[in-house]
Amino acid sequence: MTQSDPTDNPPSGIGGKRKLALLVAFLASLWLPWILSLGGCFLSLWIVIPAPTLFLLPLGVGAPEVSPWLIGVNAIALVWVAMRLPSGWIYSIALGCSVLGLLLSLLPLIQIPAANARMAADMAAEFGQAVLTTEPPLPQPLRPQPFVWLDAFRGIQVPEVRIERGIRFATVDRVDLTLNLYRPLESGRHPTIAMIYGGAWQNGTPANDETFSRYMAAQGYTVVTLDYRHAPQFRYPAQVEDIQTALSFIQTQAEALEVDIQRVALMGRSAGAHLASLVGYGQSPFPIRAVVNYYGPTNLTEGYNDPPVPDPINTRAILEAFLGGNPDQLPQLYRDASPIHQIRPNLPPSLLVYPRRDHLVRAKFGQQLYEKLQGAGNQAVLLDIPWAEHVFDAVFSGVSNQLALYYTERFLAWALRELP
Incomplete structure (x- = not known):
């Protein structure tokens, strides 16, 4: 009589664990495709649905920018649903969600060719073909294409720079x-x-958007990011005065800061673009060579009277905090604080970047500024990104920022080149 091997009859506890693991795996194979399908569709919906509140704004901003990832999620969900879920109402809903999510996530990418062709043509027509081929100050290569699939997944590589x-x-x-x-x-x-x-005009620090600052420094620029006092404690024109003070400091400390004072561009985002435009088109301690405006307010009176819908940040409250009242109470102050009313001939070349789906600063205000600049005989180009939302470039390797960065770095290389 032979003695049995104890491994032939595992204890009931081990067998129970195996059965439980198999049950969990079986349930996961049924429910994970369903969850993945619903999740991918939910996130993709924000590509076309505007965020109604500030809390939900990151979804409206981020969904178009991570659409390559969403394409992958929705495609995996679609295949998984088709292979794993049995026919029935759950299968039909999950399949429909996956198809809808996949179609929505493709929307930004299928618009890139037309948007890029329009931008390239406008840039060349306004600034000359050289704007698309001018090299940066250092032999750090410019982005080879307006959109690079690999960068959407791995991120845009940024070389080492000096930071203080x-x-x-x-x-x-x-x-x-x-x-x-x-x-x-x-x-x-x-x-x-x-x-x-x-x-x-109420928050932020010079460390904002640091990846962009490092990226441009690696191309051979000195990038100086400026601070200013915040509303509502300090109201306009305190912010403009602080930027002018900062530029005076840069002028006096140019050698220590490694600044070529003859080749300075002003650039800002949102409220910062508003300040950059006011100073660049108005009073600056020294001549400004170019202005880059990313989705900045341009007409504060009209912005107050015609806010976006939905209005996740309460535009009127923001403007009242910045200026101290409404346009009926302070009509001249609203006018003075609006870049569109500072336009005159012989201003520096301007690059305006406005997302068409912006629900903080409506894209029509960028169009109005562009037309006013052109009407006064100034050089200006408006880059209109059809699928993007405000602060799209917070996702640095996102679809919209790749496109905007491609032209912004070329514009700056052209505008800040050494003149003969």
């Missing part, structure tokens, strides 16, 4: 105002981008 943060340029009303400095590894004076952050 928290350099105080003024103290006003007991508020220390600072700047951050991003420079290429090579020392010397470089063409310069003075950056102004957004945040509804």
Whole structure:
């Protein structure tokens, strides 16, 4: 009589665990496709649905930018549903959600060719063909294409640069105002981008959008990101005065900061673009070579009277906090604070970047500024991104920012080139 191997009859506890694991795996094979299908469809819906509240705004901003990822999620869900779920109402709903999600997630990508062709033609027509071929100050290659699939998944690579943060340029009303400095590894004076952050004039720091600052510094620019006092404690024109003070500091410290004061562009996003436009088109301590405006307010009176729908940040409350009242109470102040009313001939070349689905600063205000600049004989191009929402470039490797970055870096290389 032979003795049995104990491994032939595992204890009931082990067998129970195996059965439980098999049951969990079986249920997962049924429910995971369903969950993945619903989740992918839900996220993809925000490509076309505007966010009604500030809480939901990240979904409206991010969904178009991560659409390559959503394409993958929806495609996997579609295949999984077709292979794993039995026929029935659950199968039909899951299949429908996956198909809808896949179609929605394709929308930004199928619009890229037409948008890119229009942008390239407008840039060349306004600034000359050289704007598309001018090299940056250092031999850091420009982006080879307006959209690179690999970058959408791995991120845009940013080389090492020198960074100094928290350099105080003024103290006003007991508020220390600072700047951050991003420079290429090579020392010397470089063409310069003075950056102004957004945040509804109420929040933000010079560290905002640091990936962009590092990216441009690696191309051979000195990037100086500027601070300013915030509303509602400090109201307009305090913010403009602070930017002018920062530029005066840059002028006096140009050698130490490695700034070529003859080649400076002003750039801003949202509220920062508003300030960049006011200073670039108005009073600056030294001549500005170019202005780059990412979705900045341009006509504050009309912005108050015709806010976006939905209005997730309460535009009227933001403007009242910034200016101290409404347009009926302060008509001249609203006019003075509107870049569209500062337009005159012989202004620096302007690049305007506006997402068409913007529900914080309506795209029509970018169009109005562009037409006013052109009407006064100035050089300006409006890059209109059909599928994008406000602050789209917060997703640095996103679909919209890849396209905007492609033309922004070329515009800056052209505008800040050495003149003969």
